[in-house]
Amino acid sequence: MILVFGSINIDLVARVTSIPLPGETVLSPGYETLFGGKGANQAIAAARVSLPNRVAIAACVGDDVFGRSARDNLICNGVVADFVANSTEPTGCAFITVDERGENAITVASGANASLTEARVLGFEVSDSTVAVLQMEVPFQASLRVAQRVRATGGRVIWNLAPAPPQFPARDLSNLIDATDIFIVNELEAIAAARILGCETADFQIAGAYLAESGCICIVTAGARGAFAFHPDRRCETVEVKPIQPVDTTGAGDTFVGILANGINEALPFRTALERACRGASLACLAHGAQAGMPTREQLTRAS
Secondary structure (H helix, E strand, O other): OEEEEOOOEEEEEEEOOOOOOOOOOOOOOOEEEEEEOHHHHHHHHHHHHOOOOOEEEEEEEEOOHHHHHHHHHHHHOOOEEEEEEEEOOOOEEEEEEEOOOOOEEEEEEOHHHHHOOHHHHOOOOOOOOOEEEEOOOOOHHHHHHHHHHHHHOOOEEEEEOOOOOOOOOHHHHHHHHHOOOEEEEEHHHHHHHHHHOOOOOOOHHHHHHHHHOOOOEEEEEOHHHOEEEEOOOOOEEEEOOOOOOOOOOOOHHHHHHHHHHHHHHOOOOHHHHHHHHHHHHHHHOOOOOOOOOOOOHHHHHHOO
16 A cells, blocks of 8 residues: 655646746736645556555645545545545645746645644554655654654655755754655755765765665656666666657656555566656656646556
């Protein structure tokens, strides 16, 4: 079973010619209301390629229209939502601008996500077959305790350091990595994390290898260049991706995480799981919105 401990948001998306610079205002002809949140995105990405009832999410939403529709959306996408609670805070929202090249800039208002505690998973039966998936849009200490509980039972932990906190104590990052089997970062996040732990480098490959020395597999996602998996034994696996013309890159990283989690949960060879995750992330860039382009199991197989 895959347990996602994370955020649920409603995305308000505006399409613009160019993403505004600080102090700049740009006009958009309109906006869309879409489902998002890194936790929900990763859960749905995993559920679409998983067998039925293999993915659950623990999260908080507001007792409002956004929260009710977000819960319904999870269930419609095959995610077990029994561990989603109502909060007195409103459902989280993300404000997203997407430019003509498909690049994006995102501001997240946490709302109910800040209310999430590890108590939400007390009724979840953790075992050595559990794969926990975590990110950085909900309280860190609660996420850490969930990761430690899963590791203590022999389960596996995938932690996506996104969005990377602007200031993250070295002790907290060390504790995170100690509780993690697979640590997923993008290029900038890898460099920032390595620097926090004492490795001054501007090279994401050096950073990724350094982070893996702590005992976890460190995967650095590198957009069009694919993904680099650094192992504690100093091996590096590289997966290239086929060139595409992206429509919207929102949610590509979450698709990668969710599909990788499914591959680990189904005990696929690591290389196969990594290749599937890269392929799925590319497919997710071909539609607007974080979840719209996330492939099904059949679509992922056909694209191989």
